Amino acid sequence: MGECGLDFARARTPDTRAHQVRVFRAQVELSRTTGLPMSIHCVKAQGPMLEVLRERPTPPSVMHAFSGSAQTACRLVEAGHYISFAANVCVENARKVVEAARAVPDDRLLLETDSPDQTPPGRRPAANEPAFIIDVARRLAELRGVDVAEIATLTRDNGRRVFGIDEPFALHEFDGEDPERSP
Ligand SMILES: [Zn+2]
Known part of the structure; x- marks a missing residue:
């Protein structure tokens, strides 16, 4: 389900x-009753978003184009979620998100382009496109001190897991039960 979430850069009052x-x-309730992961957009609202996610646990979801701190990333990982990085990690002086990109464990790491937004610095002024995902993969490999092939493999596996790509597609029939206790 997505994009869901909070954007306090747009909502100022x-x-x-x-x-x-x-x-x-x-949206969180819908995720709980369907068992579907959310793609969560969050800009300048990390605190309120964490609060909502903590009060109502949801299926493991994706923090899309993550821009928060390492501490926020770790709290989201503890709550069961995945952290997806876009080309904002490629910006040289983006210290906060770079620290987050180093802190996320291998089994919760994802990457994305957010195209046509967020063109990687080396590709401007072109519009962003899916092929530029390689820039994000290379940057994560550099930041984490591993081979780019390793980043490709683990983010592919994580993506398949969080989106249930290998599972037969079936919405949960809503029966009023907490989805965590349903089979
Ligand atoms: Zn977004």
């Missing part, structure tokens, strides 16, 4: 922010 939190809570 207490009313519009409270409205976004209400909508995000409803």
